[in-house]
Amino acid sequence: MSDRLLVATRKGLFTLERKRSGWAVTLTAFAGIPVTNALRNNGVIYAALKHGHFGPKLHRSGDDGRSWRELAAPAFPADAAGAPSLFQIWSLDTGGRHRPDRLWIGAIPAGLFRSDDRGESWHLISSLWNVPERARWFGGGYDAPGIHSVLPDPRDADRLFIAISCGGVWETRDDGATWSVLGKGLVAPYVPPEQAEDSAIQDPHRVVRCAAAPDVMWMQHHAGIYRSADAGTHWTRLSLPCDDFGFAVVAHPRDAQTAWFVPAIKDEMRMPRDGALCVTRTSDGGKTWQIMREGLPQREAYDLVYRHGLGVDESGERLAMGSTTGSLWTSEDGGERWQLVNAHLPPIYAVRFV
Amino acid sequence: MAEIHFTSHLRNLVPDGPLSASGATVGEALASLLAAQPHVRGYVLDDQGGLRQHVCIFADGERLSRDSALSRRIGPDAKLYVMQALSGG
Numbered sequence: 191m192s193d194r195l196l197v198a199t200r201k202g203l204f205t206l207e208r209k210r211s212g213w214a215v216t217l218t219a220f221a222g223i224p225v226t227n228a229l230r231n232n233g234v235i236y237a238a239l240k241h242g243h244f245g246p247k248l249h250r251s252g253d254d255g256r257s258w259r260e261l262a263a264p265a266f267p268a269d270a271a272g273a274p275s276l277f278q279i280w281s282l283d284t285g286g287r288h289r290p291d292r293l294w295i296g297a298i299p300a301g302l303f304r305s306d307d308r309g310e311s312w313h314l315i316s317s318l319w320n321v322p323e324r325a326r327w328f329g330g331g332y333d334a335p336g337i338h339s340v341l342p343d344p345r346d347a348d349r350l351f352i353a354i355s356c357g358g359v360w361e362t363r364d365d366g367a368t369w370s371v372l373g374k375g376l377v378a379p380y381v382p383p384e385q386a387e388d389s390a391i392q393d394p395h396r397v398v399r400c401a402a403a404p405d406v407m408w409m410q411h412h413a414g415i416y417r418s419a420d421a422g423t424h425w426t427r428l429s430l431p432c433d434d435f436g437f438a439v440v441a442h443p444r445d446a447q448t449a450w451f452v453p454a455i456k457d458e459m460r461m462p463r464d465g466a467l468c469v470t471r472t473s474d475g476g477k478t479w480q481i482m483r484e485g486l487p488q489r490e491a492y493d494l495v496y497r498h499g500l501g502v503d504e505s506g507e508r509l510a511m512g513s514t515t516g517s518l519w520t521s522e523d524g525g526e527r528w529q530l531v532n533a534h535l536p537p538i539y540a541v542r543f544v
Numbered sequence: 545m546a547e548i549h550f551t552s553h554l555r556n557l558v559p560d561g562p563l564s565a566s567g568a569t570v571g572e573a574l575a576s577l578l579a580a581q582p583h584v585r586g587y588v589l590d591d592q593g594g595l596r597q598h599v600c601i602f603a604d605g606e607r608l609s610r611d612s613a614l615s616r617r618i619g620p621d622a623k624l625y626v627m628q629a630l631s632g633g
Contacts, residue, residue, distance in 0.1 A: 241587070242598060242628075243553065243596065243598040243599055243628035243629065244553075244554070244586075244587040244588070244596060244598075244599070244628075245586060245587065245590060245596055247586070260583070262586075263586060265586075265591040266591045266592070268592060268593075273591075273592050274591070274592075275590035275591040275592055275594070276590075276591055
């Protein structure tokens with residue numbers, strides 16, 4: 191199990207370690223500065239910052255967060271259509287086992303950036319930026335559309351899957367030369383009915399895949415929860431006994447039938463029903479759902495868990511969850527019981543076991 | 545040479561006290577300063593070289609509008625302040 195956790199928040203990056211007495215903050219970095227995501231790869235930690243005044247930045251630490259060096263943040267080239275300015279680094283991901291030195295950044299606006307030199311330089315994937323369907327993408331939660339999920343295929347170095355709010359789910363099978371929009375079965379109720387099944391306007395809030403069975407993907411969509419068994423080509427909406435709105439989802443790393451979501455009242459409210467926070471889990475591919483509340487606040491709770499605010503370690507037993515109200519919980523038993531680590535952190539954007 | 549002061553929010557990037565730079569416009573003076581201090585560039589200008597949305601510049605006491613700040617002509621003894629706009633806080 192992982193005994194270390196990175197927590198990216200509105201006021202800095204926290205490193206927590208699991209001691210005999212429980213989880214404790216052992217390091218803080220970038221105090222006062224929003225940290226939108228963080229990643230550890232090959233012994234190096236990357237932190238994405240978003241200064242309120244001075245824009246998004248990227249920093250790297252080779253000593254597990256004790257010291258940091260600023261890297262050049264990704265930038266849209268002047269000849270990119272529309273010539274936008276980077277607003278936010280939303281996702282930070284590795285290239286997967288075939289490309290251990292590669293890093294991916296998903297951005298707002300919805301640019302996909304690649305680095306093959308440990309973050310020293312970044313290149314916009316212009317083939318994706320130039321797809322004609324981009325004209326139909328629009329912002330979800332932010333003014334501009336953004337990329338929040340980047341999933342390498344552990345079986346094929348040239349395959350990569352991404353998800354865009356709001357621009358649907360996309361795949362390349364030739365290492366980024368060409369892209370196809372996927373997502374049959376997804377339905378968007380927030381557009382006129384004749385456009386509801388347009389793949390390029392879907393709002394996948396977050397997509398994850400099972401590491402051991404990469405064809406299995408789970409999606410928290412703006413309208414419902416979906417599962418795919420063919421790497422994102424077709425999706426089936428699942429029926430839940432609770433709210434099926436939310437942002438976060440994690441997949442069990444080995445069991446293709448198991449995933450976790452954090453329900454909230456749908457889009458016009460975005461808070462736990464009856465002020466009672468729960469996590470829901472399926473262990474049979476989405477046929478049945480367990481609603482787990484032990485250790486979570488059951489009255490007057492307004493915690494919302496963002497897209498990257500739920501994490502699972504490589505064992506599939508240990509989870510972490512951080513909320514918009516700055517509460518952080520962990521679970522040692524697959525989410526059945528939760529322990530509060532801290533109720534007074536800044537609003538939490540991302541948690542990641544490292 | 546124009547005298548350029550930076551907000552204390554950038555104190556870990558630029559030293560206390562004014563820096564000097566030459567140029568006929570705010571943009572030219574900034575460009576010559578940022579050429580010597582390239583690590584500051586991305587904090588003041590965005591990807592496309594425009595003034596960041598939440599940075600504001602004062603020239604000789606006047607708060608410049610964001611759209612025209614960089615093209616504002618300045619005299620050789622201009623005093624510039626590069627500040628954080630409160631809209632970004």
